Amino acid sequence: MRRVLVPRLAELAVVLFGVSVIVFLMIRLIPGDAVAIMLGANTEVTPDRIAALRGRLGLDQPIVVQYAHWAWAALRGDFGTSLWTGRPVLQEILEHLGPTLELTLLALGLGAGLAVPAGCVMARLRGGWVDGAMRVVTVAGLTVPSFWLGIVMILALATLAPALQALGYVPFSADPLGNLGRMVLPAAALALPILASLSRLVRSAMLDALGQDYIRTARAKGLAERVVVYRHALANALIPFVTSVGITTGYLLGGAIVVEQVFAIPGLGQLILGAIAERNYPLLQATILVVTAGFVAVNFVVDLLYLALDPRVRP
Amino acid sequence: MIRKTLRCLMLAGTVLAAPLGASAQVLQVAVDQSPAGLDPHLVTAFSSFQIVNGPIYEGLTAVDAGLAVVPSLAASWTVSADGKTYTFSLQPGVRFHDGAPMEAADVIASFHRVMDKAIGSPLASRLATVTTMAAPDAHTVVLTLSEPTAPLLSALAGIAIVPRGMEANKDALQKQPDGTGPFMFKEWQPNGFILLAKNPHYWRAGLPKLDGVKFNIVPESATRQVGIGSGQYAMLPNIDPATALQLKGRPGVALQQTLELSYTLLGMNTSKPPFNDPRVREAVNYALDRGQMVTAALFGAGVPGGPLSPALTQWAVPTSAFPCYRTDPAKAKALLQAAGLTLPVAVTMTVLPRQDIKDIAQVAQAQMDKAGFKVTLRNVELGQFIQDWRNSNFEMFASANGGSVDPDDYFFRTFRTGGSTNVFKYSNPEVDTLLDQARGTVDQAARKAAYDKVQRVLACEGPVAHLAYAQLFTALRGNVHGFRIMANRSLAGLAETSVAP
Numbered sequence: 009m010r011r012v013l014v015p016r017l018a019e020l021a022v023v024l025f026g027v028s029v030i031v032f033l034m035i036r037l038i039p040g041d042a043v044a045i046m047l048g049a050n051t052e053v054t055p056d057r058i059a060a061l062r063g064r065l066g067l068d069q070p071i072v073v074q075y076a077h078w079a080w081a082a083l084r085g086d087f088g089t090s091l092w093t094g095r096p097v098l099q100e101i102l103e104h105l106g107p108t109l110e111l112t113l114l115a116l117g118l119g120a121g122l123a124v125p126a127g128c129v130m131a132r133l134r135g136g137w138v139d140g141a142m143r144v145v146t147v148a149g150l151t152v153p154s155f156w157l158g159i160v161m162i163l164a165l166a167t168l169a170p171a172l173q174a175l176g177y178v179p180f181s182a183d184p185l186g187n188l189g190r191m192v193l194p195a196a197a198l199a200l201p202i203l204a205s206l207s208r209l210v211r212s213a214m215l216d217a218l219g220q221d222y223i224r225t226a227r228a229k230g231l232a233e234r235v236v237v238y239r240h241a242l243a244n245a246l247i248p249f250v251t252s253v254g255i256t257t258g259y260l261l262g263g264a265i266v267v268e269q270v271f272a273i274p275g276l277g278q279l280i281l282g283a284i285a286e287r288n289y290p291l292l293q294a295t296i297l298v299v300t301a302g303f304v305a306v307n308f309v310v311d312l313l314y315l316a317l318d319p320r321v322r323p
Numbered sequence: 324m325i326r327k328t329l330r331c332l333m334l335a336g337t338v339l340a341a342p343l344g345a346s347a348q349v350l351q352v353a354v355d356q357s358p359a360g361l362d363p364h365l366v367t368a369f370s371s372f373q374i375v376n377g378p379i380y381e382g383l384t385a386v387d388a389g390l391a392v393v394p395s396l397a398a399s400w401t402v403s404a405d406g407k408t409y410t411f412s413l414q415p416g417v418r419f420h421d422g423a424p425m426e427a428a429d430v431i432a433s434f435h436r437v438m439d440k441a442i443g444s445p446l447a448s449r450l451a452t453v454t455t456m457a458a459p460d461a462h463t464v465v466l467t468l469s470e471p472t473a474p475l476l477s478a479l480a481g482i483a484i485v486p487r488g489m490e491a492n493k494d495a496l497q498k499q500p501d502g503t504g505p506f507m508f509k510e511w512q513p514n515g516f517i518l519l520a521k522n523p524h525y526w527r528a529g530l531p532k533l534d535g536v537k538f539n540i541v542p543e544s545a546t547r548q549v550g551i552g553s554g555q556y557a558m559l560p561n562i563d564p565a566t567a568l569q570l571k572g573r574p575g576v577a578l579q580q581t582l583e584l585s586y587t588l589l590g591m592n593t594s595k596p597p598f599n600d601p602r603v604r605e606a607v608n609y610a611l612d613r614g615q616m617v618t619a620a621l622f623g624a625g626v627p628g629g630p631l632s633p634a635l636t637q638w639a640v641p642t643s644a645f646p647c648y649r650t651d652p653a654k655a656k657a658l659l660q661a662a663g664l665t666l667p668v669a670v671t672m673t674v675l676p677r678q679d680i681k682d683i684a685q686v687a688q689a690q691m692d693k694a695g696f697k698v699t700l701r702n703v704e705l706g707q708f709i710q711d712w713r714n715s716n717f718e719m720f721a722s723a724n725g726g727s728v729d730p731d732d733y734f735f736r737t738f739r740t741g742g743s744t745n746v747f748k749y750s751n752p753e754v755d756t757l758l759d760q761a762r763g764t765v766d767q768a769a770r771k772a773a774y775d776k777v778q779r780v781l782a783c784e785g786p787v788a789h790l791a792y793a794q795l796f797t798a799l800r801g802n803v804h805g806f807r808i809m810a811n812r813s814l815a816g817l818a819e820t821s822v823a824p
Binding site for chain 2: 094095100103104159162163165166174175176177269270271272274275278279281282285286
């Protein structure tokens with residue numbers, strides 16, 4: 009186990025370091041700086057005021073010095089304070105992490121959870137009208153972007169149930185039912201494209217597996233069809249599925265950003281978009297780092313899952 | 324069948340969401356942007372400004388719905404004959420939200436805070452002529468000025484009075500406001516909502532009528548519209564004509580409207596060719612058809628405008644008085660030729676990244692191309708736009724500006740030689756003299772005469788072609804009463820607002 013874990017953890021550290029450098033440079037190289045935006049387009053601005061503000065924010069130092077300062081503090085768990093609200097960055101991120109995690113997990117559970125049975129049904133009824141219809145629907149699901157789906161869902165809601173007031177967000181801890189009630193639509197909007205792509209993947213992996221020699225052998229030795237399909241075929245078909253789920257989780261975080269905008273959910277997406285618009289360097293840096301860490305961690309978990317699912321890759 | 328299933332699902336949702344029904348007397352407001360901070364002396368973003376100024380904080384004076392200056396925390400004031408000494412009598416019995424009484428020391432501390440370089444308040448210039456401040460007793464404040472400053476009273480409406488002891492503190496008020504207004508800060512869930520609660524000790528008797536106001540942050544326009552349609556939100560403040568048009572006639576939704584103080588403009592850099600020649604700037608005015616812009620870009624909800632908003636009825640010169648406001652492409656071409664230029668004259672227009680401005684820029688491009696120009700539009704990201712604007716790195720730009728109640732607040736910094744937002748590098752000795760005169764007298768008729776002349780000069784050969792003033796809307800549920808929309812976008816009217824059950 010350690011032979012697998014240690015190199016992966018080292019990789020994780022390298023990736024995080026690389027991302028921190030790239031993000032640090034990138035957000036400072038995009039045109040327009042925090043001070044110009046901070047002072048606004050419609051207020052009294054004097055060069056000495058710009059210089060003073062720049063000094064206060066530490067933006068007058070060489071970029072290497074700025075990075076060194078930031079990295080040293082970050083290693084000790086201090087990601088600085090938000091330029092605008094003056095609150096610790098970590099606190100802002102933690103406040104916004106919950107809704108995004110919840111949305112991502114719900115969408116993943118919904119999409120990946122339904123994809124397996126849907127894919128199996130399509131594979132078993134291959135060539136029939138059910139399979140055909142489901143394939144058409146999944147192509148539609150693949151091509152429809154989540155944010156558009158979200159807006160259509162909101163408009164449909166307004167037409168079909170005008171009295172229903174389910175926009176916005178309430179924390180699960182404050183009102184569990186209200187929280188879930190409000191999360192249904194955004195999670196569904198986010199889950200549909202995943203469901204479409206994953207169910208197609210399960211279908212083709214299942215078809216592939218069902219054509220293998222060991223399936224013929226299993227049938228020949230008189231196993232029940234249920235056992236053949238679910239024990240032998242599905243177990244093998246799940247390996248590409250798990251890889252795909254891992255990658256999808258990363259994209260889910262990206263999709264969540266847009267869906268959060270549509271449904272007014274105060275998650276990481278809104279935090280990142282706001283931070284970009286305001287050139288809120290410390291906040292943006294730390295948020296992107298957290299998302300990257302999440303992405304890397306998910307891939308790490310996927311690797312561990314391989315070990316569990318596929319004896320062949322066990323060391 | 325699908326419809327039926329959907330209905331079932333939605334009904335299930337209703338059951339889930341039903342206990343969330345808002346309590347009747349907390350007004351649910353939906354706004355598009357999260358505020359960037361709540362310190363009234365530091366914020367510049369409109370998303371912050373509308374929440375703090377009026378609902379949470381008040382100034383010595385206030386601006387009423389007719390844009391006239393009226394008493395607020397100062398119950399009355401007198402101005403000395405030479406216009407250099409202002410004596411304010413403070414409203415008795417006013418308390419801050421933390422319970423401390425509001426007295427002269429707080430007023431003086433607030434002004435010190437605004438003027439302090441270390442705080443870096445963008446409001447500092449409004450108090451630039453204040454030399455001494457005195458408090459003969461707890462309820463009197465005397466300001467002495469280095470020169471008469473007519474715009475002082477309207478400027479004071481925008482300077483919030485905060486408790487003493489904050490002079491050197493840049494952070495505390497960003498997160499935890501403490502004012503004298505009708506509502507007090509209760510809770511802020513960043514990007515989620517800001518909740519204000521009724522100030523039970525508010526000094527204006529019987530107000531506020533609401534128990535609270537909740538500003539929900541809802542970035543997506545379609546979501547806000549659905550929200551007010553369903554009654555989840557009771558108010559969408561300060562929305563643009565395009566959104567208002569879609570809400571018009573929706574059952575249960577009422578619209579209020581007023582003419583904006585803010586305006587759209589084309590700015591020209593007078594420090595380099597071709598706009599260093601006043602005839603070229605005049606040609607731009609002849610090339611434009613402002614009526615068409617209002618129809619095409621503002622959906623007809625606005626009016627063509629000169630240097631001052633027609634909403635400022637006591638100041639604005641009607642556009643019919645400006646000869647160059649007649650659309651005449653031939654005249655524009657003649658002016659360009661008289662300036663010694665070969666047609667077409669190529670110019671680049673930097674465009675503020677906002678949909679209405681992009682629309683207006685395209686209309687302006689088409690109109691100018693017909694009148695001897697060849698306009699190239701340059702679309703940039705907001706940060707880049709502000710930087711280029713600030714560094715005068717443009718030939719021409721299309722943008723929008725917030726307006727001011729007093730002409731001095733806009734004209735002096737924008738058009739006087741060396742003015743702090745004179746990014747056009749415009750310099751006209753006649754305009755300078757008139758602006759200095761108007762600032763230095765408190766005689767209303769003399770100020771009006773000077774600003775009339777300034778407007779006539781600026782309208783045709785100034786560095787800004789003022790385009791249009793849009794109609795501003797606020798959408799309310801039918802059961803919301805007492806609110807009045809204001810041209811300066813202030814939500815001070817929330818104090819008188821109530822919701823019928």
